[in-house]
Amino acid sequence: MNIPSFLVERWIGKYEWTVPYDLAETGVFPLKVEELYALDSTLPERIAACQLDYGVNTGRTELRGAIAEMYQGKSADDILITHGAIEANWLLMHALVNPGDRVVCTWPVYQQLWQIAAYLGADVRKWDFRRDTDFIEIRKLLEKPTKLLIINSPNNPTGVAFTREQLQTLVELGENAGAWVSCDEVYRGLAYDHHAVAPPLTALKSARTITSMSLSKVFGLPGLRTGWIAAPPEVREACLRFRDYVSISSPKISDLLAETAIRHRDKVLARNRQLLNRNHRLLTEWAAAHRDVVKLETPQAGTTAFPEYLAAMDSETLGRRLVEEQGVLIVPGFCFEVEQHFRIGYGCATEVLQAGLERIAAFLKPIS
Ligand SMILES: Cc1ncc(COP(=O)(O)O)c(C=O)c1O
Structure with missing residues (x-):
């Protein structure tokens, strides 16, 4: 028996170790072991x-x-x-x-x-x-x-x-x-x-x-x-x-x-909440400022968003060109069987999210 490829894993695995702006990861910016050590001596x-x-x-x-x-x-x-x-x-x-x-x-x-x-x-x-x-x-x-x-x-x-x-x-x-x-x-x-x-x-x-x-x-x-x-x-x-x-x-x-x-989940989640609240705000402000290129249903919880883009381009080409021309990794909608969309994970470092979002908008503007 054979199983079809896990599209998200194949896509991310191809690029994630080399791309400068990784907006494909879905977790919060990971903790280090020393941060856990600091919670319990x-x-x-x-x-x-x-x-x-x-x-x-x-x-x-x-x-x-x-x-x-x-x-x-x-x-x-x-x-x-x-x-x-x-x-x-x-x-x-x-x-x-x-x-x-x-x-x-x-x-x-x-x-x-x-x-x-x-x-x-x-x-x-x-x-x-x-x-x-x-x-x-x-x-x-x-x-x-x-x-x-x-x-x-x-x-x-x-x-x-x-x-x-x-x-x-x-x-x-x-x-x-x-x-x-x-x-x-x-x-x-x-x-x-x-x-x-x-x-x-x-x-x-x-x-x-x-x-x-x-x-x-x-x-x-x-x-x-x-x-x-x-x-x-x-x-x-x-x-x-x-x-x-x-x-x-x-x-x-x-x-x-x-x-x-x-x-110690109160402390761990407080750290992560701070980052996610900041990034969620950045993401929604970005989407509001770029309504001419993307439409976003504001995420209610979690770490992912699924904007629709207006440019006439299939999602795989969009994803590949964003990596090659802008150094930004997103997950194209085809990995979820939904065209004209891409997934952003916004749990990353705020500077990475900000730079990545700016580059996505700069790429989409001339072609939308
Ligand atoms: C909905 C969902 N379930 C499960 C997983 C797997 O997560 P993990 O095995 O790291 O707990 C993921 C990872 O992206 C996910 O998005």
Whole structure:
């Protein structure tokens, strides 16, 4: 069996190590190990003394306990540690989806979230949530028995975040269709303007909700590769059966650093909030100043935006020419199956974002 290329990964991987203005990354400008050491004076010693055997398959109890504190009513036993949210999603799909199952997924979205289900032989239905604000289409999609409803909120690439009420409606619709309802929440934690951070899906009233999450985005710690699943026992156990074949356990050093970041999340998120608030403002001011070349739905949460551009050029050519002529890396819309758009990750250093945005506008002006 073969699987189509993961377009975002292939695109970014081609350019990211050489381009001067990288607006393709989706995490917050990453922390250094020394910044985590500064949060807990015992950490350097514990890292030095860490014996490098395999870790616990499900993840260290202390780490799972720290994570569980972020989920009301959950304990360490409700959490399964994974190698980033990417493994969490991979495990969930393999655990839940069989050939012929109906799977409904928010769209446009991170390709992994529907591609794995399609690869496994599911009947995948993409729900274009941007064009269905009254939830009419999703009701129709969920009229038939469904195995899994996959939500990504806040959404990559658009930065749209569902409210608590919207999530509750989706959970009810999914449950009525007999589905597990899973939300990829890697961009959850920071919201802008009047938007509130919605609760994790597993906090809603339902026995069939699942959350996948990681420290890669709003925490700014993608290098730890620490992710997790919060889910009912039968789902976690099915995921663990696959995990034993894929990654066995997570690196013990990462577990220690991750636990510190989570226990001190107020400080970590305060650092990241400051950067993101500044960059979000810069991005919205830029879009307002350049309405003649781009149209932007202001992102409500997370770290990504998905502007539409007016120039008559396919998105792949736009992306390639921006790299070659302006030294700016964005992700072209074709990686999300949406033309006339490009994705910006605005969690980078403010100077990089500012220079990158100016160059994009300078490139688009003469051709729009
Ligand atoms: C929606 C979404 N889920 C999961 C991931 C994977 O993140 P990680 O494995 O670093 O947690 C990404 C990365 O861009 C993403 O955008």
